[in-house]
Each structure stands twice: as C-alpha cells, then as structure tokens.
Amino acid sequence: MAIRIAILAQDLIWSDRLVRAVEAAGAEAASAKTAAAFDDALVDAELAIVDLTARAYDPLVAIERARSAGARVFAVGQHDDHALRKAALASGAERVYAYRKLFEDGPATIAGWLEEQRSPGPAGART
Secondary structure, eight states: OOOEEEEEOOSHHHHHHHHHHHHHTTOEEEEESSHHHHHHHTTTOSEEEEESOOSSSOHHHHHHHHHHTTOEEEEEEOTTOHHHHHHHHHTTOSEEEEHHHHHHHHHHHHHHHHHHHHSOSOOOOBO
16 A cells, blocks of 8 residues: 655645655555645545645645644745745654755655655754
8 A cells, every 4th residue: 555645735746746756655645735625635644745835735734734634744945945945854754855856866856755654763954
C-alpha cells in the first residue's frame, strides 16, 4: 500500500509539480489548494507537503494542523525568505526545501523522505 501524502499548494504549477514528484516517488498524492480541502486531504495521510507561498491559506497554520493530524511535514518556499523558513520549522515542519531543490530533483528528494518514514528513528530538521 502506497503512503498517502497530503499536498497544500495554491499555485497550479507547483501543485501539479508536487503531485507528479510524489507519484514518481511511489506515493499517493492528495492535493489541496485551500485549508478546508487540506483538512480533507490529511485524512489517512502519513505525510504532508505545504507550499509556503500562498494567499488562500496561512502556511504556518497548515503545518500545525497537519502535525496535529499526525502527519510528518516538509515545506517548500523561496530560498531567500529565511524568516518564513525558520517559522515553518518552528511550526513543526521537519525540513524546508527551496523551490529549486524540488524543481531539480523532487522525486528523489521525496523518495528519500519516504525512506525515512519507513525507517525507525527520529528525523532531524534541516533547511
């Protein structure tokens, strides 16, 4: 059974890119563009990805909601928005990746994260 990953991304291009990367990594993608739809996507999701650049939802609240639902979270955002990246980590994201990282090797990055999900032991936060 494939691991379900809830994805919250308002931008159509990034939403599609994240869904394709998740599926290429062998997981099931549950995509959302709003906070309410994200709550639905979190049902049975073990992991979540939150795009930090949005106007339709508060990404930090979304990270907290995903963690409260029991999902491990990573976020994606602008490489130069250090304050938002740190706030995402403080809100419960395990990692915050720059858009470029996921653009260049999204499936491999997500596959590595999935492997950590399957392996015992704590995951460290990296930016």
